[in-house]
Amino acid sequence: MTDAAETPGGEDYLAILAGVVADAGDVAVELARAQVQELRMLAAAGRLAEAQTAQRNARVQVHDMALRSIAAEVGGVMRVTDRTVQRRIGEARTMIEGFPATVEAWEQGRIVRGRAIAILETGTSLPAELWPEFEQVAITRCERDTPNRVRGELKILAHRMHPRSFAERHEEAAATRCVRIVPGRDGMSDVIATVPTVIAEGIHDRLTQQARAIIDTRDERIAARGGIGVAFGAAVTQRDSDSDSDSEDAAVIVATDNRSADQVRADVFADLLLAGTPTLDDTRDTSAGPLGAIRARVQVLVPAATLTGEDDGPCDLTGRSPIDPATARTLAGGTHIWERLFHDPTTGVTVSTDSYRVPSGMRRFLQARDQHCRFPGCRVAAIRCEVDHTHDHALGGRTELTNLAHLCQRHHSMKQFTAWRVRQLKGGVLEWTSPLGRTYREDAPTPAVAFTPAEPPPPPIAPAEPAPF
Known part of the structure; x- marks a missing residue:
C-alpha cells in the first residue's frame, strides 16, 4: 500500500514538505550567523598578524611570516592548508573592513552569502573610497533578487561608477588577450583563450x-x-x-x-x-x-545614449556580463535584424495571433522584454529559452504578448510536470505559486530602451484677417 506521504499533493505530503521548508529557513539563519562569525575570526587573525609587526616597523617579509604562522595555526584547527587560510584571511579583512554594511545585511538575513560575495567581487574593482556608496546601492538590489541574477547588474553598476571609462579599461584589458594550455590528466589538456x-x-x-x-x-x-x-x-x-x-x-x-x-x-x-x-x-x-x-x-542590450555616442558606458550581453560600447555599436550597425520595438500595439508590433506558432516579430519583442528565463532567480538568456504559453495553448490559452514568456527548458518542464503554477499579470509580471502556496513575483526586467512623449507642438497661428478698405 502506498504511503500517503509519498503522494504529491496529499495532506501528509504537504505537511512534511512544509516542515522541510521551515527547517530550511531556520538552518539558513543559523548558517549565515556562523559564516559571519567565521569571517570575523579570520579578519581578527589578520589584524593580529599586522599588530605583531606594526610596533617594530618590520619589513613586509616579517609581516608575511607572522601571517603564515597564524594561518598555519588556524588551518590546523580548521583542517585546511595554511595557504587557503591565508587567502581567506585577506578576503575576510576586505569584507569586514571594506564592506561593513554588507556584512551586517548578511548577518541579519537580508542577503545570503552568495549575494555578499557578489558585492565583494564586483565592488573591489572600484577604488576603495567608492566602496561605501557602491555597497549601499548593491545591498538594496540584492535584497530583491538571487545572486546569479543580480551579479550582472552589479558589474554594470561598478563599471558605471568607476572614475575611468569602461571603454578605456576594456582597451587595456584586450591587450592581454592570449591562448594558453593547462596540462590535465590522462593525456588531456585545457585550451584556454582569453578574448573579449x-x-x-x-x-x-x-x-x-x-x-x-x-x-x-x-x-x-x-x-x-x-x-x-x-x-x-x-x-x-x-x-x-x-x-x-x-x-x-x-x-x-x-x-x-x-x-x-x-x-x-x-x-x-x-x-x-x-x-x-x-x-x-x-x-x-x-x-x-x-x-x-x-x-x-x-543578444546585446545597448542604451540609446551609448548607441548615439553620448555615453561611453558598458553594454549588457544579456545573461552574461558587460561588453565595451565600441563592440556593441559595431554589432548594432552590422546586424540584419536590428529594429525598433514598441510596447504600443498601434506601432505595428504583432501582439496576438490565432496560431500556436509565435511569429518572428513577436518573438523578438519578447526577447527584448524578457531578456532571460522568467522563473525567479534564473538568468539563462532569452535566446536560449523557449517561448511558453503561460496559460497552455491546448487549454485555450492564446498566442498573445500577455500570455507569453521565456522559460528555459528546466523551468518549462517544471511548470508542466510539477505542482508549480504561474499566471501573468499586467506589464509582463509573472506570479509563481509553489506547491505550498507560497507566491513569488517575477517582474519584467528593466527595458533596454524607454520612450518618453515629446512636447506637444504649438497650435498653428491663424492667418490675419485682411484689413477692410
Whole structure:
C-alpha cells in the first residue's frame, strides 16, 4: 500500500514538505550567523598578524611570516592548508573592513552569502573610497533578487561608477588577450583563450548550434548511408570513391555515434581550429555547407545614449556580463535584424495571433522584454529559452504578448510536470505559486530602451484677417 506521504499533493505530503521548508529557513539563519562569525575570526587573525609587526616597523617579509604562522595555526584547527587560510584571511579583512554594511545585511538575513560575495567581487574593482556608496546601492538590489541574477547588474553598476571609462579599461584589458594550455590528466589538456566577452559568447554559441545540427541529423545521415562522424575526436570524412566499403564504414561510424553535446562541441572546436572549416560538414568544399553556414548569435542590450555616442558606458550581453560600447555599436550597425520595438500595439508590433506558432516579430519583442528565463532567480538568456504559453495553448490559452514568456527548458518542464503554477499579470509580471502556496513575483526586467512623449507642438497661428478698405 502506498504511503500517503509519498503522494504529491496529499495532506501528509504537504505537511512534511512544509516542515522541510521551515527547517530550511531556520538552518539558513543559523548558517549565515556562523559564516559571519567565521569571517570575523579570520579578519581578527589578520589584524593580529599586522599588530605583531606594526610596533617594530618590520619589513613586509616579517609581516608575511607572522601571517603564515597564524594561518598555519588556524588551518590546523580548521583542517585546511595554511595557504587557503591565508587567502581567506585577506578576503575576510576586505569584507569586514571594506564592506561593513554588507556584512551586517548578511548577518541579519537580508542577503545570503552568495549575494555578499557578489558585492565583494564586483565592488573591489572600484577604488576603495567608492566602496561605501557602491555597497549601499548593491545591498538594496540584492535584497530583491538571487545572486546569479543580480551579479550582472552589479558589474554594470561598478563599471558605471568607476572614475575611468569602461571603454578605456576594456582597451587595456584586450591587450592581454592570449591562448594558453593547462596540462590535465590522462593525456588531456585545457585550451584556454582569453578574448573579449562577446567573442567568447559567440564562439560558444556557434559551437553549440553546430553540435546540435550534427546530433539532430544522425538518423537522416544513417538513412542516406553517406553520413560522416567523429569517434573520440578523430575526424572521418566521406570520400568520393566507387568502393562500397568506404560508404559502409562511414555509415557504421554514424550509427554508433553516441557522443554527448559537450563531446561533439569539443570535436567541432578542434576541427575548426585544425582544418579551418568543420571536417564534419558534408558540403565543406562549397561556400554554404550546413555547418559552415551556421553563424554565432549574441543578444546585446545597448542604451540609446551609448548607441548615439553620448555615453561611453558598458553594454549588457544579456545573461552574461558587460561588453565595451565600441563592440556593441559595431554589432548594432552590422546586424540584419536590428529594429525598433514598441510596447504600443498601434506601432505595428504583432501582439496576438490565432496560431500556436509565435511569429518572428513577436518573438523578438519578447526577447527584448524578457531578456532571460522568467522563473525567479534564473538568468539563462532569452535566446536560449523557449517561448511558453503561460496559460497552455491546448487549454485555450492564446498566442498573445500577455500570455507569453521565456522559460528555459528546466523551468518549462517544471511548470508542466510539477505542482508549480504561474499566471501573468499586467506589464509582463509573472506570479509563481509553489506547491505550498507560497507566491513569488517575477517582474519584467528593466527595458533596454524607454520612450518618453515629446512636447506637444504649438497650435498653428491663424492667418490675419485682411484689413477692410
